[in-house]
Amino acid sequence: MANGPALSTARSGEMLDVLNANQFEGEFIDQEVVKQAEENFYRGGPPKWLNFYISEQAESDGTGTPFITRDGYDKLKEQILQQKKFPGISTVKLFHQPGCGGTTLAMKVLWDLRKTFRCAVLTGSTSDITNVAKEVVHLFTAGSQQKTVLLLVNDEQILENLQDNIMVKIAEQQRVKRMPVVIFLNCVRKDALLQNSDHVVLQKELSNTEKQKFDEKNKELCRKYSDKCNQFHGFNIMHTNFSKAYVEQVCEVFSTIRRTNKPKKTQLAAFISLLNAYVPGSYLLESQCLDFIKHDDYINGDFSLEDRMEPFSHLIITFQEASGKKVCMAHHMIAQCCTELMVEAGVARSNTAKNQIDHFVQR
Structure with missing residues (x-):
């Protein structure tokens, strides 16, 4: 059989974030980059491959505790490995409530299976x-030997159509399908979850084993980051077992908001909260946010968005992706709480949505 495209070429697609089998190995990574990646993750930013590498290295040299995996990890990994027995395309599903670590768990499984499969996350437009x-098949056939692709997909609605299109591409290339081509790891976000499911299900409640893991990691982070840990809201919410009291405390700044004469940064914080409360995983571009607040910004100089968003900065996360810098709230529960506090202050959700949509759509 003829060789497929080179692996380096297969990794250059725009739709997939491909995880290399030897990701970061032999690379020099600046300690400031390591620090920023870790801080952003524990504050509530989405996980990056670098986070898993950092944790793996710290564990191996004895300077850190293991990366926290929730109780569904072993079951999810085993379900994926079981699919290697079946040719063609199969799907493993992970159901999770917003903000309980579902995406992080899925990516950790990919990280740990990166030498077994060609792993990737579907990040481009569906x-x-x-x-x-085309890109999935390109990855499957890359190099001198075909290798099963493990693909993390968040959109449940596209699976059937994507599977059909992959099989068409395989048929066009006259590839033999006696081996598994793709295993979809479908990460499904749901507020209400089915009980007694054969699928892995993550909820906003920690087991005793998980609590112990979070306690150990908290001690490590406090030693390493001292007072900065107070703003690691993404981590702290899970460590406190999704405590509403903790969330209400960190969102107190929203309780001082008044119905009228709200500064632009307050309006923006309210809109991001509303957006994330109703559409978990959504975001605004940093450029959109800066454009919105620029006419009502009294801070001169080259300051970041988070500096300009005081006193809401600790509740907001800015993170870099291939398509640009993106902005969201630190956690789904924070977004929900801030939205409720705005309503209590007399600011209707409909007004918040209409005012901001009018602005962003016009741009």
Whole structure:
């Protein structure tokens, strides 16, 4: 059989974030980059491959505790490995409530299986399924030997169409399908979860084993980051077992908001909260946010968005992705709480949504 495209070429697609089998090995990574990646993750930013590498290295040299995995980890990993027995395309599902670590768990499984499969996350637009399928097949056939792709997909609605398109691409290349081509790891976010499911289900409640893991990690972070840990809201919410009291305390700044004459930064914080409360995983571009507050910004100089968003800065996360810098609230529960506090202050959700949508749509 002819060789497929080089692996380096297969990794250059725009739709997939491909995890290399030897990701970061032999690379020099600046300690400031390591520090920023770790801080952003524990504050509530989405996980990056670097977070798993940092934790793995710290554990191996005895300077850190293991990366926290929730109780569904072993079951999820085993379900994926079981699918290696079946040719063609199969799906493993992970159901999780917003903000309970579902995406992090899924990515940790990919990280640990990166030498067993060709692992990737579907990050590009799902409107062009044909191109997505093309890139997946490209990854499957890359190099001198075909290798099963483990693909993390968040959109449950596209699975059937994506599977059909992948099989068409495989047929066009006259590839033999006696081995598994793709295993979809479908990460499904749901507020209400089914009980007694055969699938892995993560909820906003920690087991005793998970609590112990978080206690150990908290001690490590406090030693390493001291008072900065007070703003590690993403971590702290889970460590406190999703405590509403903790969330209400960190969101107190929203209780001082008044119905009228709200500064632009207050309006923006309210809109991001509303957006994340109703559409978990959503975001605004940093450029959009800066454009919105620039006419009502009395801070001169080259300051970051988070500096300009005081006193809401500790509740907001800015993170870098291939398509640019993105902005969201630190946790789904924080977004919900801030939205409720705005309502209590007399600011209707409909007004918040209309005012901001009018601005962003016009741009």
